[in-house]
Amino acid sequence: MTEKKRIVSGMRPTGALHLGNLHGALQNWINMQPDYDCFFFIADWHALTSDYENPGNIKKYTRNMMIDWLAAGLDPEKSVLFVQSRIREHAELFLLLSMITPVPWLERNPTYKEQIDALQNKDLSTFGFLGYPVLQAADIIIYKAEGVPVGIDQAPHIELTREIARRFNHLYGRVFPEPDTILTEISKILGTDRRKMSKSYSNAIFLSDSPEQIRKKVSQMITDPQRIKRTDPGDPSVCNVFTFHQLYSPTDLVAQVDPDCRSAKIGCVECKKKMAEHLVAYLSPIRDKIEYYKNHTDQVEQVMAEGSDKARQVAAKTLAEVRDAVRI
Ligand code: SF4
Structure with missing residues (x-):
């Protein structure tokens, strides 16, 4: 061995x-x-x-x-x-x-x-x-x-x-x-404001955040800065929300968001909501264990x-x- x-x-x-x-x-x-x-x-x-x-x-x-x-x-x-x-x-x-x-x-x-x-x-x-x-x-x-x-x-x-x-x-x-x-x-x-994620910038999503906190933070995330109006096409490659999708969402959703964003078929509000639910699900077992250890x-x-x-x-x-x- x-x-x-x-x-x-x-x-x-x-x-x-x-x-x-x-x-x-x-x-x-x-x-x-x-x-x-x-x-x-x-x-x-x-x-x-x-x-x-x-x-x-x-x-x-x-x-x-x-x-x-x-x-x-x-x-x-x-x-x-x-x-x-x-x-x-x-x-x-x-x-x-x-x-x-x-x-x-x-x-x-x-x-x-x-x-x-x-x-x-x-x-x-x-x-x-x-x-x-x-x-x-x-x-x-x-x-x-x-x-x-x-x-x-x-x-x-x-x-x-x-x-x-x-x-x-x-x-x-x-x-x-x-x-x-x-x-x-x-x-x-990156953090919700597109700077490096850091506790001192107040832009971090914590492992222990509740689903409500996660949804709120995600709703405030800065997306593609060039996408001002709902009808503007976006660019997922410069959007932090899309990076989150790539980490937490199923591959078929990621594959769908990319063209839908580029053609303005999907709006940022809806896009964030979808991602937030997958992030909530991803963190849910970790958060449960954090609760468990806090009580033990x-x-x-x-x-x-x-x-x-x-x-x-x-x-x-x-x-x-x-x-x-x-x-x-
Ligand atoms: Fe980012 Fe999604 Fe908005 Fe496109 S639709 S800019 S990927 S939040």
């Missing part, structure tokens, strides 16, 4: 998951479960790097994120699902890696300056924020991950992780494999505790090797 390749990836607990998160990361993770040795964690310490002034929601968001994960299809029988802050070994490895990571490597990180510019309302001139790629490296290599599934925007961080692992191995002897970047497909769906939080706690125990055993073993290598 060939051993499965180990992968590690995490998500910051920043609130309820939306369709962009589902199609951008979570669905990929779910699909990888049968073929990989999967470690998935909720990065609550990472949430602190930017939200250290208001940490009050992180615990609640962590539990809700695990609920969303379980409801969407991550399976604790197939993957190790855990919470970063429960594995103190990450912090010790972060400290040791911070000794060997040159500051210019962190300053040249492309997302560092971008984030500082984007989050002007927060003071991010902290050691923790500059150093979060080092914590990320510790999160990954402590499990001797061979691959990290990430979106293209995170690829430079994985490159930095590889450089840090290489530097450690060079200084102290080989302990860590250099993990490969496994690029995940970028979600094509003891089971969610158990998943987090057992997953964290499994992760800790692996992390502790690596850290023993690390201490030997560093001779400390």
Whole structure:
């Protein structure tokens, strides 16, 4: 039997998951479960790097994120699902890696300056924020991950992780494999206003939204901007509603909407209503499971505790090797 390749990836607990998160990361993770040795964690310490002034929601968001994960299809029988802050070994490895990571490597990180510019309302001139790629490296290599599934925007961080692992191995002897970047497909769906779907833009459809909320949000979606009047022909290739149809509606409906839109046979109101019902049906089993876990939080706690125990055993073993290598 060939051993499965180990992968590690995490998500910051920043609130309820939306369709962009589902199609951008979570669905990929779910699909990888049968073929990989999967470690998935909720990065609550990472949430602190930017939200250290208001940490009050992180615990609640962590539990809700695990609920969303379980409801969407991550399976604790197939993957190790855990919470970063429960594995103190990450912090010790972060400290040791911070000794060997040159500051210019962190300053040249492309997302560092971008984030500082984007989050002007927060003071991010902290050691923790500059150093979060080092914590990320510790999160990954402590499990001797061979691959990290990430979106293209995170690829430079994985490159930095590889450089840090290489530097450690060079200084102290080989302990860590250099993990490969496994690029995940970028979600094509946009928010209801055609910008990137994001909680902070108030344009997101959440996995936990009720049918009424979904119908209302869909009714407000921006369609083909050139289609002003009902009699104007539309172009499905530039319409976000059509992208949703392609994901959630049956193929015969998708095949029908395309020519009907181009010939103005169908109006946007009717088109959205049809799509909304398929989206409601798609999310219905996920929403039911979210409700179930919200009423059985003891089971969610158990998943987090057992997953964290499994992760800790692996992390502790690596850290023993690390201490030997560093001779400390
Ligand atoms: Fe988009 Fe449908 Fe309107 Fe065409 S008819 S522009 S696909 S919402």
